[in-house]
Amino acid sequence: MEYAPQASLPATPPGGRTAGVDWAGADHAACVVDATGAVVTRFTVQHTDAGLRDLVRRLREAGACEVAIERGDGPVVEALLAAALTVVVISPNQVKNLRSRYGSAGRKDDRFDAYVLADTLRTDRARLRPLIPDTAPTATLRATVRARRDLVAHRVALCNQLRAHLKTAFPGVVGLFADLDSPISLAFLSRFDCQDRADWLSERRLAAWLKGVGYCGRKTPAALLTHLKAAPRGATGHDGAARAHITRALLNVLTSLTEQIKTLEAQIAEQLALHADAHIFTSLPRSGVVRAARLLAEIGDCRARFPDPSSLACLAGVAPATRQSGKHKAVGFRWAVNKQLRDAVCDFAADSRHANPWAAKLYADAIARGKDHPHATRILARAWLYVIWHCWQDTAAYDPAKHRALQALLQQDQTAAA
Structure with missing residues (x-):
């Protein structure tokens, strides 16, 4: 199967300007920079309906069509997307590390963070991806x-x-x-x-x-x-x-x-019954209603967000993080993940082994290698995500008869029994 194309940003920002918005509880700081990184404008808006309209208006007046922000949901993001602006999410951990690029003080300042977001969107475009929202039923x-x-x-x-x-x-x-x-x-x-x-x-x-x-x-x-x-x-x-x-x-x-x-x-x-993708997740073994709904809601329905199974596994935190320097190589737990997605996937995987022989064998093999229950569950969850991803991309329900690894295992059991 060919993997889905991944949405990307154009090589240069439209109009040569990018913006950053630092999200806060009562107000939001915004900054717009030009193609050289010089500040075009800075301003702050209140977290009100009028304030969000003012944010969109001033960004348009400054010529910014792309906006970097630290989170991918909420009223601010909804207002930006509704105004047909391109939204790029840069996580707070990334912003924290990026501050040192502009100085050694490492200070936390809303106006400064808005500039960091805007300038990072200008310079690191090849690594960034635009936010593609899920449909309203999924949200x-x-x-x-x-x-x-x-x-x-x-x-x-x-x-x-x-x-x-x-x-x-x-x-x-x-x-x-x-x-x-x-x-x-x-x-x-x-x-x-x-x-x-x-x-x-x-x-x-x-x-x-x-x-x-x-x-x-x-x-x-x-x-x-x-x-x-x-x-x-x-x-x-x-x-x-x-x-x-x-x-x-x-x-x-x-x-x-x-x-x-x-x-x-x-x-x-x-x-869930009214959702177009319900049949995919309810077909999984022992998914039930709530468990299937959690998987659907956390994975979403935007296929372009996960161009391959590994990208989904990494965001779910079930793929290990590898750190290598010289001859030293360490494989450890992945911390920077979507914890809601990881919880949903691991909850499903842990129970699926009671109804699916293939899942039971993967889990048992991991335990036999000395893995504890959480680690073995993540190994099984990673394997399940490859199956789920293909079903999701094809909008097809899970069919045990078409699951080749499961059928191979069942054939082995039948041969051994004979």
């Missing part, structure tokens, strides 16, 4: 899956806080059910939030309550009651009542978080 899906991810992180932190509180206030409920934030566990805590109320339970009463809430029955009422009585007793009396208030407060927030996560998951399912 919306990305915002939704990232919001869900943040809420899940909050839920985990709050669940840990509740568990730590219960170990003192009501130890019996910790470990009573499989997960502290499961529906049955939250329902139990809502009804029995302290030791005094749990003491009222008998096996018969507990069985009746479990039947009323539709418990699946993985543990018998007798086993649950034994767990409650075997645990250290929690706080009782006035102290128990006071601690129960804390339990209810944490429980209410945890319940609300869980409900909002479910709401976002419903939105994700709807947005």
